[in-house]
Amino acid sequence: MAVLVWVAEGTWPACVDAAAQWAPPAAEVALLAAAAGQGADTAHGAFAGLLGRGRAGRDPGARIAAMEVAAVAAMLDAAQARLTRPSTSRTLTGRPERALVEAAAGADLLVLARDGDLERLGPHSLGPVTRFVVDHAPCPVLLVWPRRPTTTTLPPPPAPGAPAPSGPPPGA
C-alpha cells in the first residue's frame, strides 16, 4: 500500500502524525512537498522593476530560490524525522495542485490538511491548492485538521448575529 503525505509549511506535522496513525505498518510512506512558493518570483519581479540596477549576482530572487530549495529540504527532513518509520521524500515541481494530483495517480491514500480559513464554519476551510487536490485526487483522501485541539472537537456553530464569513481577519 502506498501512502502519500503532503508536506507544507504549518500543516505538515498534523499530516505526518495522521500518516503515522493510519498508514498500515507495511505501507510505503512517501512525503511530498512543492518546490517553491512565490517568494523568489516576487523578489525577482521587484528587482526587475528597479530600472538600471541590473547586475549579475544582485537578484534577490536567485538568493531566495536557493533558500527555498534548502527550506523545503529541511522541512522534508524534519517530517521524515517526525514520522519515525521508513519513508521516502520527494519535491514536486510545477503547479503544486496539478503535480500533487498526478503524483497521487498510483497511491492508495493521500494525507492532506485543511489549510484555509479555520476560524469560521463554511466552505473556505481549504486553501485553493488543497481544494483542487481534494476535488480531483484519483485516490482516497485523508483530510486532517492542522491544529491538535480541534481535531477531536467539532467547531461550535456561530452565535446568532455573528459576523458574516467576510468579516475582518483576526490579525488585521
Place this chain on the structure above:
Amino acid sequence: MSLGLLAAIAALVLVLAVAIARPRNIPEAAVAVPLALALVALRVLPAADAWAELRSLAPVVAFLAAILVLGQLCEDEGLFAAAGGGMARWSAGSPTRLLTAVVAIAAVTTAVLSLDATVVLLTPVVFATAARIGARSRPHVYACTHLANSASLLLPVSNLTNLLAFRATGLGFVRFAGLMALPWVLLVVLERLAVGRYFRTDLAMASGVDVTAVRPTAPAAAGVRGDATSERRPAAAPGVAAAVVGVTLVGFVVASTMGVDPAWVAAAGALGLAGHALVRRRVTAGTVGRSLNLPFLAFVLALGVVVRAVIDTGLSTAVGALVPRGSSYGALLLVAVVAAVLANVVNNLPAILLLLPLLAGHGAGPVLAALIGVNVGPNLTYVGSLATLLWRRIARAHDSEPGLAEYHLFGALTVPASIVVATSALWAGLALTGGG
C-alpha cells in the same frame, strides 16, 4: 514634430527597451551612454544644455552612490541579519506578528537606506526569517517588496525619484520629510492591513500549529538563514552600522538647516562605515567599490541627458497642457494619477524625469504629488511597470506562473486607494502648514 524630437524620442525608447529587456545582460549604461553622447554630437541637445543637466544631476548621483554603499556596508556588518533575528524573536512564532515586524522593518529600511536596500538586501532576510519560524513566506516577501515602493516617500534618500525631485521641490530635508510623514505613515498602515487581510489564510496557517512540532526544522532553517546573510565573512556586530546610520540621519537634518548639501553627510557616513569595516577586514576596497555600482550611476546620468533632449526638443509643450498647475486638491490628485500612469507605462525613473520640468516653478505640492504617483504606482504590477511586465510575460510565457493574477488583483485593489489616501494627507499637510 521636429526631426530632433523624433531622434530624441527614438533614443529614449531604445534606452528604456534595453534597460527593461536587458538582452544578453548588456549593462544598461552600455547603450544609454553612447546614445546620450550621440544626441549631443548630432546637436539634438546643445552641449551646454547637456553639461548643465549633468551638473544638476551630479549631486543626486553622488548622494545615490553614498546611499548604495551605506546599504551594502550595513549588510556586510550584519545589520540585516540582526534585523532578521530581531523579527524572528519578536514574532514569537506567529506569522501575523512576523508580518507586523516585516512591515515596520521594511518601512524604516526603505525610508533610511532606500528601496534598493529593501529589495536587494532585506527581502532575502525576510524570506529566511519566515522559513525559520515555519511560516508561509508569501505574505511577508510580498509585503516587503510592496513597501519598498510605498514606503519610499518619506525622505529624499528613500528613492532615486525623490533624489531627482528633491531640488525641484525647493524644500529642505526636514520640511520634505515633514510633508511626507503623514502620507508615509498612512501608507505603511494601509499596507499592513491590506496584506494581513488578503493573505489571511496563509498567515493563519502556522499560528495554530503546535510550536513544539515545528521545532525540528529550527537547526536546518538556521542553516538556511546563513545563506541569507554571510557565511563567508567573520561574525559581525551590527551596532556600529546602526549607530552610523542614525548619526547620518541626524546629520541630514543638521546639514539641511545649515544649508549644506545632505549628499556630503551621506558620503561622510558611507566613508566612516567603510573605514570601520575595512579596518575590521569585513570588506575589501574592491567590494566597497563594486557596491558603488558605477554602471548604474552612469545610466542615471545618461538617462537624464536623453530625457532632457526629449523635453527640450518639444515634448514639454505637447505634454505640458496635460499636467495641471497649482496645489488644489483636484490638481494634486490629478498630478499623482498622471505620474502613476506614466510610471506604469514606462518606469518611474523616466516618468519623474519627464514630469519634473513641467511641474517645476509651481511650488512643492505638485512635485510631491508626482512623487506619490511614481513611488506608489509601480505596485500596480509586481514588476514596477507594464513594460517590464509585458517583457517578462513574453520571456516566460512557457513557465508556470501560479498566482500572478492574484498579485495583480492585490495591486489593483491597493494602489488606487493608496494614491488617494497619500495625496489627501499631502494636501492636508500643505493646507495646514501654508503651502510648500
